[in-house]
Amino acid sequence: MEKEKNSKYEIWQPLLMSLILAGGMLIGTKIDDELPLVAKSTGLDETKPWEELKNVVGFIESRYGDSLSVDSITEEAIELLVSKLDPHSYYLSGLDYFHFKERMQGSYIGVGIDYDIINDTMQLIRIVPEGPADRAGLKQGDQVLEINEKSVAGGKITHEKAYDIWRESAEELSIKILTSAAKEVVNKKITKGPVQLKSIPASKMIGNGVGYIKISRFSSDTYKNFMQEVEKLSENGMSKLIIDVRRNPGGSLDQVVKILNQLVSERDQLLIYTQGLNTKKVEYKSTGKVFFQIDDLAVIIDEHSVSASEVLAGSLQDLGRATIVGRRSYGKGLVQEMYNLSPTSAINLTVAKYYLPSGRFIQKSYADRNSYDLEIERREANGELFFEDSIKIVHHLTATGLDGVPRPYGEGIIPDVFVAADSFYYSDLWKDLEKPLYRDAFQYLMHNRERITKILEGDNAMEVLREHVEELTSLTELRNGESTRFSDKITEGFVHLLLWHYYGEYTYYEKMLHEDNEVKAAIEILMEKD
Template sequence: MMKSTAAIPVIIALSVSLGILIGATFFHAQGENTPRKRYPKIEEVLSYIDLYYVDEVNIDELTDYSIEKLLEKLDPHSAYIPAEETELVNADLEGAFEGIGIEYMLLNDTIEVVTPLTGGPAEQVGLLAGDKIIRINGENVAGIGIDHLGVFKRLRGKKGTQVTVEVKRQGIDRLLSFTIIRDRINTQSVYAFMLDKHTGYIKISNFAANTHHEFQEALKELKRKGMKQLILDLRDNPGGYLDRATDIADEFLPNDYLIVYTDGRGTRFDSKIKATNRGLFEKDKLVVLVNEGSASASEIVAGALQDNDRAWVIGRRTFGKGLVQMPIDLKDGSELRLTISRYYTPSGRCIQKPYDGNKAHYEEELWKRYESGELLRPDSVHFADSLKFKTRKGRIVYGGGGIMPDFFVPVDTGALARLKSEVYASGVLQEFAIRHAPQINKKSYTAISFQEQWQLPDSLWQSLLSSLSQKGIDTTLLNNNSAKASLSHELKALIARQLWGYEAFYYILYQEDPFVKKAIEILHMPE
């Protein structure tokens, strides 16, 4: 149970742009009442601008800009979300949304269907992976510079409403038209499978409304399959609901162990959250994977398990986001996410990294890690003695900017890694998987046998090289057998995603993952 003196729920998350979402990992709560104090000077200035300024101005846009600049003076994670963006910002954490049910990517300025979600409206009317959406409700959306917000505004909508899409399908000259009735679409944030006979793997992409339930079901299923040790993957997890994160930490910790505590101005937002006696995996071996993309709620889980000596943490120093935001609904439908407290791991660490008031410097900090060599060598990180803390068993850990792992895994900066980044950015590999997955007889394989038996035909490899060359990518390095094997392996994982979904994708991809290999090595160490 949460033992808290706070009167209202709080959120913890990254208030920066993450992929297609802007701070899309917040705990939704009721906001405060109207503030008791008034600040008429701002209203007065805006009124004079509206009345007398020499040119016509958009006061709403000017107000939004003013709020954003004001918040930058506070901290890097207090944020203002305009009304038209709140649905998009919150979508990933609701556990469901209302729309047509597709996964898509923007490729060559075109909306391309990666896959229609199983059982969703788009699948039911016949939309297929690889379809290119050209028009939506008669409006051309191809080649116009559409962004993800533009896609969401056109395809999402209330359950029961309809939208007509016209698509270009490979091998058909004319556009195909589909009228789709929007419905409620469930989302997934937990992916799980057995890596071997005794080792389970669970990846949590963020801490959404249904994450804890998904996690419990996944954990129970892995235990039924014989799991004796677990790899918990929190890499690139940007955060989410505080209570979902602490509920998951609770599954690993004995009763009454401290998970996290918060400290704000005064005592109103101070809280302590401790484990209960209901954990599903309190005894067996556990390791946690993190990297510089692990932030906020994922750092709370990693920090709690590290400080309580429950798990080894493997990877690279986490983001360093240790501030708690409260969401406040404003009258026009916009939201203010205001920092109200700092959170601390059980040993007393505040893992918020420094902020000098310059937002650009703060956002460049991850790049500075690369420049300093931190992502390549663990000894490049130096902590002051004042940042030393001790775990429950007396091991030294450090605060002051993220969770430092117990075992380090460097970033790959080799020529092949750089080439693969260029290949992924081009979209060629993903599109190639979409095009060729339907040619594989899915009934002949399981995801496991596909990983073990399927080999990329030479004709497809040559076709892939040709497609890359057409994009201006130098493929000379791929003449090397090991380079070919590495890229072919990732293509196999992408094809598996098309055939069996994301769990198959991760299962295959992580067979060659250095984090997972290190995790298995650590799990096999004597206790």
């Protein structure tokens, strides 16, 4: 593996080194516009563009007459070059590089907390189960006062400053906290360590033989975790499965192909193929070795289902193996590989396009980069997220899958069954309210946990909880103000934020399935297949 990494670096090193200073010159400030009367001859014939860049580096190295900040120019030049390729090729360095690698591996080195600055104090919003903070005994609601004798409380502390203190602290941490339970000041020792990021945050039997699995990303251990959950569900009588890849940003192509192999029982069935200008066509076919029998499938997608999640949905759709539910996916059909440039930097480079079994290429146009970046917002403005007849199909080329249905190129994955988004949660009103209500809900939980627990253990828990929180002063003011026509939705949103804090991310997903419109639609579809 190390040899392979080195060889990739050696291939790219001449090109990248040739651009280090050239890029810096292009984006630097031009001081003197006066041209010399006579240009010095270089003794070079007409050259290709890449050779010109190499020559520029040579001239600067041998002839430039002033000092040079090579490190900063290197980063600027590489970043400039790669940014001109496509929206999904980019340069990574420093913390961005390490965070990217850690998340692809399914873990990161840290403490394992989510926090917020509330009333000038760092409060622990969530403790990652089995992480360093959890093992040290930290609890939700604890207030952090000092980290290695540096204060993180008071009017001058911000979220960014607090983050820098966590990040820059040594591996061994000494923290002073005010406990949420006993309201006493105690000192804790924490050693930074691996924090697992669950790529499958929810898995549950819904009933009538229907199982549900949510995949939040495709990291290095997603296939293993997926199969563990499938085994548990199968032991509980699962014969139909809903796979939820909403808000899944993608990840490892290898992992999604392995999962597809467990969902397609035929042998040598084309699942996907990739091909690039400088890479050969690679076909990924099914092995026919399926470990668990799953009769029917539904996959839930939305506008934030990207890349590998689109491979999963699109391949199963083309093969007639699954019904796709939700809203049109993002539309990314490019494959990247990471090439290390140094121990702390790399480029994530597009090397190929991927094609679904029908030959469909789903990448939306990025000829206009600004338009590409705003495309999801444009769908919202056009009403596509809320009305099926508002989906705009601009690409007239289609491909027909094994199910006999022609589908357009370049448009992402269009669902077989459309389920509208709730427009309230896309409104400017909710965007303004969400963050303060998130904090209000957390503080309310900290003062009323026992009461909330009793409500949730009783009958008609959601209805009773809604009625209960409507008495809050902050909600009453909002409900009686300019937002009166959204009063019920504001209460609903607050309740969901409250339950997010109460249950934590993983349990929240499982508890709320009965209120999820896309899940309801998927269940109905699977029941109709009996």
